[in-house]
Amino acid sequence: MRKATALRQLRVLITVSAxxxxxxxxxxxxxxxADHGCPAGEVFATNNTAIITDPADPRLRTxxxxxxxxxxxxxxxxxxxxxxxxxLDGIFWSGDLKQATYERSREFDINRVGRDGLHHIAGVIAxxxxxxxxxxxxxxxxxxxxxxxxxxxxxxxxATRLHDALVANPxxxxxxxxxxxxxxxxxxxxxxxxxxxxxxKFTKDLGVDWNTVEVRYGEGxxxx
Numbered sequence: 001m002r003k004a005t006a007l008r009q010l011r012v013l014i015t016v017s018a019x020x021x022x023x024x025x026x027x028x029x030x031x032x033x034a035d036h037g038c039p040a041g042e043v044f045a046t047n048n049t050a051i052i053t054d055p056a057d058p059r060l061r062t063x064x065x066x067x068x069x070x071x072x073x074x075x076x077x078x079x080x081x082x083x084x085x086x087x088l089d090g091i092f093w094s095g096d097l098k099q100a101t102y103e104r105s106r107e108f109d110i111n112r113v114g115r116d117g118l119h120h121i122a123g124v125i126a127x128x129x130x131x132x133x134x135x136x137x138x139x140x141x142x143x144x145x146x147x148x149x150x151x152x153x154x155x156x157x158x159a160t161r162l163h164d165a166l167v168a169n170p171x172x173x174x175x176x177x178x179x180x181x182x183x184x185x186x187x188x189x190x191x192x193x194x195x196x197x198x199x200x201k202f203t204k205d206l207g208v209d210w211n212t213v214e215v216r217y218g219e220g221x222x223x224x
Contacts, residue, residue, distance in 0.1 A: 038151075038216055039083050039109035041118040044135040044180075044190075045071065045125050046105035051094070053101055055163070060104050063087060068106060071125060075110055078121050083109030088188065089159040092178030093166055100163055105180070107188070115219075122223035133222040137190055142217040149220035150196050154208040157187040165206050172202040190220060 047067045052059060064087065072082040090103040110118060115138065122134040140147045159181045166173050175198050179189045187206065191199045196215075204210055 038139040038218075039111050040138070041080075041110040041113045042137040042151075043071075043108045043110060043118070043122055043125065044088070044105060044137075045108065045122075045129070045131065046103055047129040047131075048103055048105070049130055051097070051101055052103060053094075053097065053099055055102055055159075057102065060089070060102055062104055064104060064106050067129075070128075071106070071108055074124050074128070075108065075121055078117065078124065080113035080117055080121060081111040083111050085109070087183050088180040089183070090178060090180040091159060091163045091166060093173035095174075100167055100178075119221065119223055122221075126224055133224045135190070135220070135222055137216075137218055137220050139216050139218040144217075144219075146219045147217045148193055149218055150191055150193055150199070151216040151218065152187065152189040152191070152199055152203060153214045153216075154187040154189075154203055154206070154212065156185055156208060157181055157206050158185055161206060162187065165202070169202065169205065172198065172205070176202060192220070193217070 047064065048059065050059070068085050072085070075082040085106050085108045088105045088107055090105055092101050092103070093099075094101045110121065113121070118136050118138060122136045125131065126134045137149065137151055139151075162179055162181055166176075166178060175195060176189070176191065179187060181187055187203065187208070189199055189203065200210060203213060
């Protein structure tokens with residue numbers, strides 16, 4: 001989402017998925033994913049290219065309104081249908097800087113899109129906003145052979161709480177790299193399926209009751 005360092009840390013955070021070479025529903029699973037409780041595809045993206053280490057940096061207060069409109073236009077122009085969009089506060093651990101970095105981004109729901117179309121849309125966003133890569137997630141049944149990731153959502157987590165937990169837990173920051181929180185306090189953590197156990201432990205360490213957590217399974221990808 002930002003630079004190579006942040007992306008390496010993010011790789012376990014948010015997974016990617018379903019793309020179409022501008023043709024909605026082409027390739028992969030059917031365009032609709034309503035039966036999985038989430039949209040056909042999700043894109044996690046930003047127009048930020050800087051490394052931000054100060055939580056009081058004014059750039060973290062942006063609502064990315066223009067970016068939201070522009071990405072919706074990209075989605076529509078490439079044959080898909082834009083759904084809801086939500087602001088995220090991301091907190092990631094930089095191994096190079098030995099400190100937490102911050103980023104304001106948006107998650108975009110995309111409907112009427114298949115694997116190839118989602119991939120193409122993410123690639124367009126990456127190129128237009130000079131991102132090293134853009135993350136996508138495509139919901140799939142847990143038993144699908146394409147399922148390689150999980151998206152964890154849990155209420156009651158603030159950005160400050162996530163920051164403090166990440167800084168205090170060397171194992172979690174090395175394994176997971178970081179996470180994102182919505183403005184209303186919902187943790188969004190997308191991880192490789194193989195790392196679901198440490199992600200569950202980290203979520204519990206945040207004080208979240210695992211019985212209240214929503215876990216979605218699917219396919220994740222970074223698109224350059």
